[in-house]
Amino acid sequence: MKVAVKIDEIRQQVREWKQQGLTVGLVPTMGYLHEGHGSLIKKSVELCDKTVVSVFLNPTQFGPNEDLDSYPRDFESDKELCQSLGADLVFHPSVEEMYGEDASTYVEIVSEMPKQLCGKTRPIHFRGVCTVVSKLFNIVNPDKAFFGEKDAQQLAIIRKMVRDMSYGIEIVGCPIVREADGLAKSSRNTYLNEEERKASLCLSRAVKLGREMVEKGEESAEKVTSEMKNLINKEPLARIDYVQAVDGVTMLPVDTLKKGVLVAMAVYIGNTRLIDNFSVKE
Amino acid sequence: MKVAVKIDEIRQQVREWKQQGLTVGLVPTMGYLHEGHGSLIKKSVELCDKTVVSVFLNPTQFGPNEDLDSYPRDFESDKELCQSLGADLVFHPSVEEMYGEDASTYVEIVSEMPKQLCGKTRPIHFRGVCTVVSKLFNIVNPDKAFFGEKDAQQLAIIRKMVRDMSYGIEIVGCPIVREADGLAKSSRNTYLNEEERKASLCLSRAVKLGREMVEKGEESAEKVTSEMKNLINKEPLARIDYVQAVDGVTMLPVDTLKKGVLVAMAVYIGNTRLIDNFSVKE
Numbered sequence: 001m002k003v004a005v006k007i008d009e010i011r012q013q014v015r016e017w018k019q020q021g022l023t024v025g026l027v028p029t030m031g032y033l034h035e036g037h038g039s040l041i042k043k044s045v046e047l048c049d050k051t052v053v054s055v056f057l058n059p060t061q062f063g064p065n066e067d068l069d070s071y072p073r074d075f076e077s078d079k080e081l082c083q084s085l086g087a088d089l090v091f092h093p094s095v096e097e098m099y100g101e102d103a104s105t106y107v108e109i110v111s112e113m114p115k116q117l118c119g120k121t122r123p124i125h126f127r128g129v130c131t132v133v134s135k136l137f138n139i140v141n142p143d144k145a146f147f148g149e150k151d152a153q154q155l156a157i158i159r160k161m162v163r164d165m166s167y168g169i170e171i172v173g174c175p176i177v178r179e180a181d182g183l184a185k186s187s188r189n190t191y192l193n194e195e196e197r198k199a200s201l202c203l204s205r206a207v208k209l210g211r212e213m214v215e216k217g218e219e220s221a222e223k224v225t226s227e228m229k230n231l232i233n234k235e236p237l238a239r240i241d242y243v244q245a246v247d248g249v250t251m252l253p254v255d256t257l258k259k260g261v262l263v264a265m266a267v268y269i270g271n272t273r274l275i276d277n278f279s280v281k282e
Numbered sequence: 283m284k285v286a287v288k289i290d291e292i293r294q295q296v297r298e299w300k301q302q303g304l305t306v307g308l309v310p311t312m313g314y315l316h317e318g319h320g321s322l323i324k325k326s327v328e329l330c331d332k333t334v335v336s337v338f339l340n341p342t343q344f345g346p347n348e349d350l351d352s353y354p355r356d357f358e359s360d361k362e363l364c365q366s367l368g369a370d371l372v373f374h375p376s377v378e379e380m381y382g383e384d385a386s387t388y389v390e391i392v393s394e395m396p397k398q399l400c401g402k403t404r405p406i407h408f409r410g411v412c413t414v415v416s417k418l419f420n421i422v423n424p425d426k427a428f429f430g431e432k433d434a435q436q437l438a439i440i441r442k443m444v445r446d447m448s449y450g451i452e453i454v455g456c457p458i459v460r461e462a463d464g465l466a467k468s469s470r471n472t473y474l475n476e477e478e479r480k481a482s483l484c485l486s487r488a489v490k491l492g493r494e495m496v497e498k499g500e501e502s503a504e505k506v507t508s509e510m511k512n513l514i515n516k517e518p519l520a521r522i523d524y525v526q527a528v529d530g531v532t533m534l535p536v537d538t539l540k541k542g543v544l545v546a547m548a549v550y551i552g553n554t555r556l557i558d559n560f561s562v563k564e
Contacts, residue, residue, distance in 0.1 A: 011450045019303055098448070104393040105412070105446035111386040130387070134416075135448040141423065164387035166380070166417040168293045 001083045003090045007098075007139050010052070010091050014141055022049035026142035028133055031055040032072040032187040033081045036177040040146040043174050045086040052140050053082045054091040056098060060106075061128030072190045091140070098135065107134045109160060116251040117153045117264055118275070121241055129154055130161050137167055144170045148177075150184050152262050152277045156251055176276070178204060184276045191272040199237035200269045203276040206231045206243070210263050211278050219257050221245035232267055241266035241273065248279060283365045285372045289380075289421050292334070292373050296423055304331035308424035310415055313337040314354040314469040315363045318459040322428040325456050327368040334422050335364045336373040338380060342388075343410030354472045373422070380417065389416045391442060398533040399435045399546055400557070403523060411436055412443050419449055426452045430459075432466050434544050434559045438533055458558070460486065466558045473554040481519035482551045485558040488513045488525070492545050493560045501539050503527035514549055523548035523555065530561060 004010050014024055025044030029037050033055075044051040055078050062068035075092060082090050107130040108114070114126035137145070147155045155173050162171055177185045182204030183197075192200055206228040213224045225243045232238050243265040247254050254261055257280050264277035286292050296306055307330030309322045315337075326333040337360050344350035357374060364372050389412040390396075396408035419427070429437045437455050444453055459467045464486030465479075474482055488510040495506045507525045514520050525547040529536050536543055539562050546559035 007448060007450075018300055021301055100445060102393075103446045104395075105389065105391045105443050107387065107389050107416075107447075109387045111384075113386075131447075134389075137420075138448045138450065141450075161387050163382060164385045165389075165413075166289055166420045168289075168420065168423075 001079075001087055001090065003079065003092055005092055005094065005097065007093065010089070010139050011141075013089060014052070017050050018141070023143040024048060024140065025051045026136060026140045026145040027051065027053045027087075028136050028145065028147070029053060029055055029078075030057045030071065030187065031078050032074055032190070033078045034177075034185045034187060036148050036150060036185040038081060038085055039177050040148060040174050041082060041085040041087055043172060044144065044146050047172070048142075048144055050088045051086065052089045052091055052142065053087045054093075054136050054140070056091070056093055056132070056136075058098075058128060058132040059095060060099070060131055061125050063122055063124055066122070067188070067191075070191075072187055091136075098132070105131070107131045107161065107165070109157060109164070113160065113251045114157060116246060116253070117242060117244060118266055119153070121266075126154070126157050130157065133158055134161070134165070137169060142169055144172055146172045146174060149173050149279075150176045150186065150275065150277070152248075152264055152279075153251055156249060156262075160249075182208070184274075186274060188272055188274065192269060196237055196270045196272065199235050200272075200274060202232045202235040202238050203265060203267055203274055206265065207263075207276050207278050214257050214263075214280055221253075221255050221257055221261070221263075224257060224263065228263075228265065232265075237269055239268040241268060243267075283361075283369055283372065285361065285374055287374055287376065287379065289375065292371070292421050293423075295371060296334070299332050300423070305425040306330055306422065307333045308418060308422045308427040309333065309335045309369075310418050310427065310429070311335060311337055311360075312339045312353065312469065313360050314356055314472070315360045316459075316467045316469060318430050318432060318467040320363060320367055321459050322430060322456050323364060323367045323369055325454060326426065326428050329454070330424075330426055332370045333368065334371045334373055334424065335369045336375075336418050336422070338373070338375055338414070338418075340380075340410060340414040341377060342381070342413055343407050345404055345406055348404070349470070349473075352473075354469055373418075380414070387413070389413045389443065389447070391439060391446070395442065395533045396439060398528060398535070399524060399526060400548055401435070403548075408436070408439050412439065415440055416443070416447070419451060424451055426454055428454045428456060431455050431561075432458045432468065432557065432559070434530075434546055434561070435533055438531060438544075442531075464490070466556075468556060470554055470556065474551060478519055478552045478554065481517050482554075482556060484514045484517040484520050484551075485547060485549055485556055488547065489545075489558050489560050496539055496545075496562055503535075503537050503539055503543070503545075506539060506545065510545075510547065514547075519551050521550040523550060525549075
């Protein structure tokens with residue numbers, strides 16, 4: 001497995017692979033990889049001839065009061081995981097390599113979509129995501145790219161960006177990977193102290209409750225999200241940002257729970273903002 | 283020479299070429315091709331193994347009161363020119379093929395650059411240009427792309443977008459092609475009646491005057507642009523939008539004429555808005 005820090009190294013390697021007729025998968029990450037990322041890498045290795053994992057903590061998707069500076073990093077461990085799962089190339093550029101001094105071009109969805117859910121409290125987040133993912137697409141030129149369903153709004157936004165911008169890239173969404181007790185895996189889980197770690201289970205419990213209500217036939221978004229909020233509000237360390245049912249493609253609020261609806265939440269546990277969600281099946 | 287109207291046809295053809303190790307040049311146009319476009323096609327045929335010419339009248343770069351509806355079209359003639367110059371593929375998609383019903387993703391330079399010169403009166407123009415050119419890049423995946431120096435601000439903006447968005451594409455600028463009497467070739471010249479056609483020569487005469495002043499050693503942007511404006515203002519059918527000296531990379535106004543400075547103008551002749559420019563050499 002190679003590690004490349006320069007854009008030109010990646011381009012040259014991918015050009016060689018493409019000339020050999022090989023397919024290339026891209027797994028974009030911000031590093032501090034966990035089993036959730038691992039599942040994306042495994043899927044790419046399964047579906048593509050070559051797999052590129054990018055490890056880049058992208059500053060343009062963090063707001064001024066967010067956790068860019070404290071975001072956890074461990075590139076040695078990231079490399080080991082990538083290698084152990086069969087990745088072929090890790091792209092680990094510096095901020096300077098990715099953004100020139102005067103970089104000011106952005107890719108942005110100009111609609112209500114990126115203003116919903118996480119976009120309400122993170123107004124520049126998805127513009128930063130679309131921009132860096134476009135850049136990674138332009139650098140790596142992958143056939144498929146792999147994203148986790150935990151970041152459900154991000155996944156929907158990337159799918160739309162790929163359609164709108166005519167990228168010939170298949171976006172593969174992969175299921176949420178959870179700890180044994182239910183907490184969705186996230187690099188940010190490392191922020192939680194022991195007490196908060198216990199409290200954080202209110203998210204996955206709310207997901208479980210909501211999913212069970214839907215499975216029993218409840219179709220009212222209001223009823224299901226209310227019950228989920230009640231469960232979360234019983235946890236003193238939890239503060240709800242949102243619990244909401246939205247259309248799985250447009251991210252716009254819906255009243256009725258039917259196939260394709262996403263029920264998503266963001267909850268602060270202490271100072272740590274966590275997200276979780278489930279999609280209504282069938 | 284093939285004509286493709288579907289994005290997937292282009293992708294498949296280019297994928298085959300790339301697997302054969304062939305280089306691909308892209309000449310993006312809005313159709314109604316003239317010798318200016320012809321020079322871009324020739325350059326691409328000279329420098330690349332395969333040449334794709336896109337003919338697409340892009341609605342998103344026209345403002346609500348601009349000339350989208352009246353913009354001239356003649357696809358049969360465009361095809362003939364492309365074929366005669368050795369192009370390999372003409373991409374002629376419908377608006378529906380390029381933009382889905384709910385397309386709302388844009389590529390935009392968020393700085394003063396696209397607000398200068400033509401951006402002052404055409405506020406959404408360069409966002410539309412960056413978006414459609416990005417889409418063409420994503421569809422065609424060219425090694426080189428060819429743009430005319432007549433649209434000098436567009437060329438500078440595309441160069442910046444390519445840098446900022448990490449496209450691995452070389453942008454080749456090609457010199458302005460002029461009619462025998464000096465008028466820069468433009469699809470919009472067809473709007474001019476006989477009287478306006480004569481009046482339109484004030485643009486190229488102003489370019490000639492400005493260039494001569496610079497060659498004689500004049501370094502004051504104010505003096506040169508004033509003289510150019512005086513010349514144009516003597517023409518009763520002409521109305522100046524701008525005559526301005528700007529840095530050739532940033533497009534920001536400059537006071538001193540030195541190497542790399544662009545002296546650009548937009549002038550209405552009757553209802554027709556024409557542009558012309560020269561760059562300070564040495």
